[in-house]
Amino acid sequence: MVAILDAAADVFAERGYEPATTNAIAAKAGMSPGSLYQFFGNKEAIAAALAERFVARMHASGFDTIDVTGLSLAELLDRIIDPLVTFNVANPGLKTLFASTDTPEKLAAATLPLHRVVSSRVEAIVAACAPGLSATDQARCALVALQIAKGMIPPIVSATGQEREALVAELKKALHGYLTQANV
Amino acid sequence: MVAILDAAADVFAERGYEPATTNAIAAKAGMSPGSLYQFFGNKEAIAAALAERFVARMHASGFDTIDVTGLSLAELLDRIIDPLVTFNVANPGLKTLFASTDTPEKLAAATLPLHRVVSSRVEAIVAACAPGLSATDQARCALVALQIAKGMIPPIVSATGQEREALVAELKKALHGYLTQANV
Amino acid sequence: MVAILDAAADVFAERGYEPATTNAIAAKAGMSPGSLYQFFGNKEAIAAALAERFVARMHASGFDTIDVTGLSLAELLDRIIDPLVTFNVANPGLKTLFASTDTPEKLAAATLPLHRVVSSRVEAIVAACAPGLSATDQARCALVALQIAKGMIPPIVSATGQEREALVAELKKALHGYLTQANV
Amino acid sequence: MVAILDAAADVFAERGYEPATTNAIAAKAGMSPGSLYQFFGNKEAIAAALAERFVARMHASGFDTIDVTGLSLAELLDRIIDPLVTFNVANPGLKTLFASTDTPEKLAAATLPLHRVVSSRVEAIVAACAPGLSATDQARCALVALQIAKGMIPPIVSATGQEREALVAELKKALHGYLTQANV
DNA sequence: GATGAATGAGTCTTCATTCAT
DNA sequence: GATGAATGAAGACTCATTCAT
Numbered sequence: 123m124v125a126i127l128d129a130a131a132d133v134f135a136e137r138g139y140e141p142a143t144t145n146a147i148a149a150k151a152g153m154s155p156g157s158l159y160q161f162f163g164n165k166e167a168i169a170a171a172l173a174e175r176f177v178a179r180m181h182a183s184g185f186d187t188i189d190v191t192g193l194s195l196a197e198l199l200d201r202i203i204d205p206l207v208t209f210n211v212a213n214p215g216l217k218t219l220f221a222s223t224d225t226p227e228k229l230a231a232a233t234l235p236l237h238r239v240v241s242s243r244v245e246a247i248v249a250a251c252a253p254g255l256s257a258t259d260q261a262r263c264a265l266v267a268l269q270i271a272k273g274m275i276p277p278i279v280s281a282t283g284q285e286r287e288a289l290v291a292e293l294k295k296a297l298h299g300y301l302t303q304a305n306v
Numbered sequence: 307m308v309a310i311l312d313a314a315a316d317v318f319a320e321r322g323y324e325p326a327t328t329n330a331i332a333a334k335a336g337m338s339p340g341s342l343y344q345f346f347g348n349k350e351a352i353a354a355a356l357a358e359r360f361v362a363r364m365h366a367s368g369f370d371t372i373d374v375t376g377l378s379l380a381e382l383l384d385r386i387i388d389p390l391v392t393f394n395v396a397n398p399g400l401k402t403l404f405a406s407t408d409t410p411e412k413l414a415a416a417t418l419p420l421h422r423v424v425s426s427r428v429e430a431i432v433a434a435c436a437p438g439l440s441a442t443d444q445a446r447c448a449l450v451a452l453q454i455a456k457g458m459i460p461p462i463v464s465a466t467g468q469e470r471e472a473l474v475a476e477l478k479k480a481l482h483g484y485l486t487q488a489n490v
Numbered sequence: 491m492v493a494i495l496d497a498a499a500d501v502f503a504e505r506g507y508e509p510a511t512t513n514a515i516a517a518k519a520g521m522s523p524g525s526l527y528q529f530f531g532n533k534e535a536i537a538a539a540l541a542e543r544f545v546a547r548m549h550a551s552g553f554d555t556i557d558v559t560g561l562s563l564a565e566l567l568d569r570i571i572d573p574l575v576t577f578n579v580a581n582p583g584l585k586t587l588f589a590s591t592d593t594p595e596k597l598a599a600a601t602l603p604l605h606r607v608v609s610s611r612v613e614a615i616v617a618a619c620a621p622g623l624s625a626t627d628q629a630r631c632a633l634v635a636l637q638i639a640k641g642m643i644p645p646i647v648s649a650t651g652q653e654r655e656a657l658v659a660e661l662k663k664a665l666h667g668y669l670t671q672a673n674v
Numbered sequence: 675m676v677a678i679l680d681a682a683a684d685v686f687a688e689r690g691y692e693p694a695t696t697n698a699i700a701a702k703a704g705m706s707p708g709s710l711y712q713f714f715g716n717k718e719a720i721a722a723a724l725a726e727r728f729v730a731r732m733h734a735s736g737f738d739t740i741d742v743t744g745l746s747l748a749e750l751l752d753r754i755i756d757p758l759v760t761f762n763v764a765n766p767g768l769k770t771l772f773a774s775t776d777t778p779e780k781l782a783a784a785t786l787p788l789h790r791v792v793s794s795r796v797e798a799i800v801a802a803c804a805p806g807l808s809a810t811d812q813a814r815c816a817l818v819a820l821q822i823a824k825g826m827i828p829p830i831v832s833a834t835g836q837e838r839e840a841l842v843a844e845l846k847k848a849l850h851g852y853l854t855q856a857n858v
Numbered sequence: 859g860a861t862g863a864a865t866g867a868g869t870c871t872t873c874a875t876t877c878a879t
Numbered sequence: 880g881a882t883g884a885a886t887g888a889a890g891a892c893t894c895a896t897t898c899a900t
Contacts, residue, residue: 140324141412144870154886159871222406262469265461266476273457277449285446292450292488299483304476328895338861343896506778508692512891522865527892585776594690630837633829634844641825644776645817653814660818660856667851672844696874706882711875 123161125151127175130168131215139169139218139229170232173219177235180209186239190246195301198247199294203271206240207290210275221275244268251301263304270296307345309335311359314352315399323353323402323413354416357403361419364393370423374430379485382431383478387455390424391474394459405459421452428452435485447488454480491529493519495543498536499583507537507586507597538600541587545603548577554607558614563669566615567662571639574608575658578643589643612636619669631672638664675713677703679727682720683767691721691770691781722784725771729787732761738791742798747853750799751846755823758792759842762827773827789820796820803853815856822848 129151133142144165148158162168180186188201210216219233220240245264248255252263274293281289313334317326328349332342346352364370372385394400403417404424429448432439436447458477465473497519501510512533516526530536548554556569578584587601588608613632616623620631642661649657681702685694696717700710714720732738740753762768771785772792797816800807804815826845833841 137411138324140322143868145868153884155871156873156887157885160884163871165870262472262476266458266473266480269457269461270454270480273453274450277453288446289450292446292484295487296450296454296480296484299485299487300476300480301483303479303483327893332862338863339894339896340861340863340898341859344859344861347896349895506692508690509778509780511889513889521863523892524866524894525864528863531892533891589776590774594693630840630844634826634841634848637825637829638822638848641821642818645821656814657818660814660852663855664818664822664848664852667853667855668844668848669851671847671851695872700883706884707873707875708877708882708884709880712880715875717874 123171125153126158126161126168127172130172131213133215134169134172134218135214144168166228166232169219169229172215173233173236176209176213176216176219177239179213180239183209185209186243188243188246190243190250193250195251195298196294198250199297202243202247203290203294203297206243206271207275207278207286207293210279211286217275217279221272240271241268244271248301248304252304255304263301266304267297267300270300307355309337310342310345310352311356314356315397317399318353318356318402319398328352350412350416353403353413356399357417357420360393360397360400360403361423363397364423367393369393370427372427372430374427374434377434379435379482380478382434383481386427386431387474387478387481390455391459391462391470391477394463395470401459401463405456424455425452428455432485432488436488439488447485450488451481451484454484491539493521494526494529494536495540498540499581501583502537502540502586503582507594512536534596534600537587537597540583541601541604544577544581544584544587545607547581548607551577553577554611556611556614558611558618561618563619563666564662566618567665570611570615571658571662571665574611574639575643575646575654575661578647579654585643585647589640608639609636612639616669616672620672623672631669634672635665635668638668675723677705678710678713678720679724682724683765685767686721686724686770687766691778696720718780718784721771721781724767725785725788728761728765728768728771729791731765732791735761737761738795740795740798742795742802745802747803747850748846750802751849754795754799755842755846755849758823759827759830759838759845762831763838769827769831773824792823793820796823800853800856804856807856815853818856819849819852822852 126147129149130142130147133147133150136142137146142165144158145155147168148155151158158168162171183205185205188205190198190201193201210221219229220236222229241264244267245260248260248264248267252260255263271293274289274296278286278289278293310331313331313336314326316334317331320326321330326349328342329339331352332339335342342352346355367389369389372389374382374385377385394405403413404420406413409417409421425448428451429444432444432448432451436444439447455477458473458480462470462473462477494515497515497517498510501515501518504510505514510533512526513523515536516523519526526536530539551573553573556573558566558569561569578589587597588604590597593601593605609632612635613628616628616632616635620628623631639661642657642664646654646657646661678699681699681704682694684702685699688694689698694717696710697707699720700707703710710720714723735757737757740757742750742753745753762773771781772788774781777785777789793816796819797812800812800816800819804812807815823845826841826848830838830841830845
């Protein structure tokens with residue numbers, strides 16, 4: 123099961139969700155298609171399980187309980203963005219399930235929990251740094267911040283070394299700039 | 307040929323690139339698959355031609371020659387973002403070809419010119435508002451601004467009325483915030 | 491489409507419904523599986539269409555309008571059984587769709603119209619020769635007569651020459667005997 | 675082994691022979707597929723063993739030694755049909771193996787002994803009530819009687835209470851009517 | 859140039875069967 | 880003897896692409 127999710131992560135990362143075939147995932151997992159289907163009833167279930175594993179790992183790393191109170195915006199962003207980036211770099215396939223800015227219908231249900239985890243962190247940031255906004259405005263603000271992050275994940279993951287760091291710094295600048303402006 | 311591209315735009319918009327079938331495109335275009343293949347050798351060629359048409363339309367609307375000199379950042383953004391949004395709203399399949407923050411391999415070549423047109427405008431903005439940066443930094447800065455815009459296009463296109471306007475305003479805020487910060 | 495139904499009739503006749511594969515049907519029809527699926531969305535649809543064709547042929551042969559009034563029971567049976575047998579002999583595959591005394595769930599819907607055509611004829615006979623029975627009793631009586639006929643079709647179709655004729659004669663005897671007794 | 679046959683009987687009854695999966699049988703038997711295959715080399719062997727068990731049970735109940743001499747036809751039928759019905763009602767998968775009027779090739783060999791037991795009883799009846807017929811005619815007559823019974827078993831097993839009794843009475847009427855006529 | 863039926867490789871999925879433990 | 884995970888061939892079905900008309 124672990125092997126399947128590892129393989130799926132790789133294949134999703136390489137080809138994307140639609141072009142990924144269950145046979146390719148099985149082969150990469152070193153098993154037959156029949157074995158794969160003993161664990162997952164269909165391709166979407168694999169994506170859902172993979173998304174759940176990402177959620178669990180985020181939870182294990184404390185991502186969803188990051189304290190956000192009493193910090194400056196810059197500190198806040200460090201605490202959220204750094205682990206988010208680390209996580210995306212360490213987990214191929216995550217960007218396929220998470221960082222698509224326009225999730226295809228078939229993946230929507232499967233990846234909902236994953237989107238929720240990150241969303242809730244972003245919402246926490248927004249609530250912390252823009253408490254004066256109405257609920258609607260906060261929600262929109264969080265959406266925007268999330269889309270910015272999603273937009274930056276792919277180039278960040280693709281980059282390496284200093285360039286990656288530079289891009290992460292830019293992402294933080296972008297969020298900092300946006301959230302500062304949004305708080306008006 | 308126009309009918310094919312119109313149809314492809316619709317089908318791409320509704321289903322995404324991979325799930326879109328050439329038969330569905332042909333049917334929507336009111337022709338047979340055979341006819342479709344007399345104009346385009348394969349599915350990717352349709353995407354490429356559609357991307358080219360978007361480029362041409364952008365050119366026709368003057369998007370790629372928008373004057374960017376001697377304006378405040380806010381004015382600059384208005385001049386770029388408003389037509390970009392208008393264009394994406396008016397052209398269904400555009401977001402499928404353009405606003406994916408992590409373009410699948412198969413689409414990369416086909417949509418390159420499209421990405422270039424928008425890129426060059428963003429680069430112009432960056433050059434105008436952050437002339438002090440090195441070429442490398444300007445390029446990175448432009449990339450970030452582009453990814454932010456790409457990230458926001460899908461929710462903007464999906465939204466309607468005041469919510470869409472609000473999201474556009476947020477996008478401008480985000481870019482304004484980022485470009486202001488980046489210029490340091 | 492005619493070729494497909496012909497092929498399906500053969501394959502159903504040879505193997506039965508479940509073991510019949512759509513690829514085998516396509517091959518026997520001299521076409522590729524893809525072509526077959528341009529006409530029928532799935533295997534059940536083939537069975538349904540084949541059943542419909544049997545219904546149409548029965549209709550064309552006047553089976554469903556056989557006059558049943560003012561005849562002796564023996565004459566009645568001749569008028570119904572002879573064409574029913576001829577029909578089953580001439581149409582391989584019919585017995586697979588029709589003469590199973592315990593129709594599998596998947597075929598039930600597809601073959602309903604077929605069962606109805608024959609049922610209605612049997613009901614007409616019953617109504618003609620046992621007018622004194624209640625509706626419930628007539629229905630049961632017709633069911634029994636139908637099951638007797640279904641039971642005899644396979645051996646009749648398998649037999650040839652005089653043996654077939656002899657079996658048909660026995661079927662008529664059986665129905666005659668039953669309907670005579672039932673009318674009490 | 676008993677558990678396997680019990681399970682197989684249930685699964686065959688619920689789904690029919692082809693759609694019944696060996697895994698489902700193993701699961702219902704509370705064992706692993708591997709264990710199942712330690713007793714039976716393949717699916718057909720399960721059917722064969724189940725058929726044999728039905729034969730043994732029939733034997734144990736004295737079905738195959740029912741005395742048939744010196745009885746009226748009506749008494750004869752009571753002595754054969756009642757236990758046959760009781761037996762089919764009490765033994766789920768039996769109708770799947772026995773009461774198909776057109777046995778699929780794969781089951782033919784496996785269920786041969788089962789068909790023989792009932793056949794021999796029917797032949798005894800025929801011999802008793804139509805001693806004047808030639809061997810060929812007696813065989814045909816027995817076949818017809820058998821097919822009539824097979825045809826009626828499924829609706830009888832499906833029915834309950836009085837309706838079942840009514841159908842059994844009709845079956846007897848049918849056989850009585852047929853055998854009376856056949857004796858000419 | 860247009861057609862649309864035909865293609866067939868390839869996809870997801872199932873299941874009878876095996877075998878290392 | 881029991882297990883149950885693993886197998887892989889095969890089935891239903893899809894779709895980008897072709898080609899005879």
